Amino acid sequence: MATEHSRSAARMMMAPAVVLLLGWMLVPLMMTLFFSFKKYLPLRGDSMANGLDWVGFDNYVRFIGSSSFWPSVQATLIIVGGVLVITIVLGVLLALLLDQPMWGQGAVRILVISPFFVMPTVSALVWKNMFMDPTNGLLAHLFIFFGAEPVQWLSQASLQSIVMIVSWQWLPFATLILLTAIQSLDSEQLEASEMDGAPKLKQFWYIILPHMSRAITVVVLIQTIFLLAVFAEIFVTTGGAFGTRTLTYLIFQRVLESQNIGLGSAGGVYAIVLANIVAIFLMRIVGKNLDK
Amino acid sequence: MARAITNNRKIINTSAAWAVGLLIFFPILWTILTSFKSEAQAINDPPIFFFFDWTLENYGVVMERSTCASCGTR
């Protein structure tokens, strides 16, 4: 990127990709915004061809006024927050463990990463039918074996169950990124801190963790984006019942079950706003840590 | 850091890592095992871990059901 010439050449070459990406993102965004201000109920005969009625902020008011709105925001935040905490904490510990010398390191790493290759729908089905099923599930057998009453996972502890399933899927991602971060730490820094008299725990706290903070930010941001959109796991397990209706799920219900596209679009815009608030909030927290 | 790692240390690391790795992998392993069980044995109480009658019947069912009309070959 040195000369004026190379810079403009670079711009030229990037232009198609930028235009394509912008179109890709902007068109759906614009359509969502457009529909959110319209009354659009296909079952009642509304269609693009006949022209849609402009209803101003009606959809927004109705969406937010619905009794399921705030609970859905809450459910969303619990799932995102819960999974983030679990995957980061366990991910850091696992990364530390996998970084130690051991026999069969490669094989263990593959085992740990394996859940990442399972499709969300499949993993939800597996957990629902084979582990959390109150009569045939393995967890139920386990509880009975220890003389406890089996838990009705998906109805009594529905949110926790979903957090657990989703954490299982995302733990490999966090572990992998954090492991590479640990491996990139200069060993002389650890030796220096050892000579400076830092015991293992303080080495972790003052040297390793700050070194990983950038990787943790990356994990948090990427996971947040995907976790806000968690859908299959809820659809398969509880179908949105037992307080597991997230914002995404609510929008899905409004559009597909109630066939109210305008209302769903307004929900979509709220989801975008929420995602941005969460992202900015997280960046602030982690970013501050980075600058310290 | 580069000091000789005692074998004890390494044994502890290895067993801990393998335990965790297998725990994480277990749902997948269980799925694979169950896929070779018959319907009845899959929901047997108590669950059978390894010594069940291995069968491929489930795979056959999947293959049959996945015939799609539009493909036209079967």
Add this chain to the structure above:
Amino acid sequence: MGKIVLNQVQKKFGDVEVIPPLDLTIEEGEFCVFVGPSGCGKSTLLRLIAGLEDVTAGSIQIDGKETATLPPAKRGLAMVFQSYALYPHMTVRKNIAFPLKMAKMDEAEIDKRVNNAASVLNLGDYLDRRPGQLSGGQRQRVAIGRSIVREPAAFLFDEPLSNLDAALRVGMRLEISELHKRLETTMIYVTHDQVEAMTMADKIVVLHAGVIEQVGSPLELYKRPRNQFVAGFIGSPKMNFIGGDAAVKYGVPTIGVRPEHITVQESGGDWEGVVGVAEHLGSDTFFHIHDTGLAETITVRADGEVGFKHGDKISLSPRSEMIHKFDENGLRIDD
């Protein structure tokens, strides 16, 4: 404080013996330099002393205390690493304060010591910066600062200047020497640069493949190298080794003459040759002379004024009292 004794210390990595059993004593307050070619085990020896590696056999005593079971932090040593190993996310102040904080010293004392170290090392203006915002020389000083605040029994330096440019290296060399004069603490300094070794050391330890070839003061090594390896390693440009008839004249298989102990003239000397390359440094001129029939090249260090050019036929005479004699095993023969 700061006497270090190595007793039959041996180090193996797996089956590879990197350091065969060796004995070495480093006196209190001494500036001891380990020098040797790359891969000869200098760093390994230093890390053994620091406790960052375990000895395979033998023992190390620091101030009379056996160190076998002492972790690095308890040995009272401070180390400056080649890569500086500063903590990138901490400010200079926090970096320097880190060992004190780990020792749970109280804030006021930490501040005092950090400020003191900063003024000694001219770091006052940079205390609130991160290592990433410092130049190489400044980083080096922070690393030294971090080690001096602990007031260790001895400092260990592993090639601390090798990442710096030539001018800065000379400057830092002086600063470290001055620091040693002021603190009067034992320092062990690893380098593969024999100029650093000669200029800074009280005592030089020449290592070769893990074996100590010679221990002595810089001048001792220069004047009376124990064998051909030391003779070739100490001194720049390198000593000329001459075998064959010229050596037989002195009654030995090999003789060595330093470039500065050969005089050049147009004719009438002991040996004849043709100038290959003449390197003019201003103060000195190095002549690389071919076709002498003694060795591939003979290097001569002459006064800057001497004006022979490429292709000139010249005549050389060694100063006979400065000739080193070696036997067939490369060991020095004294008259």
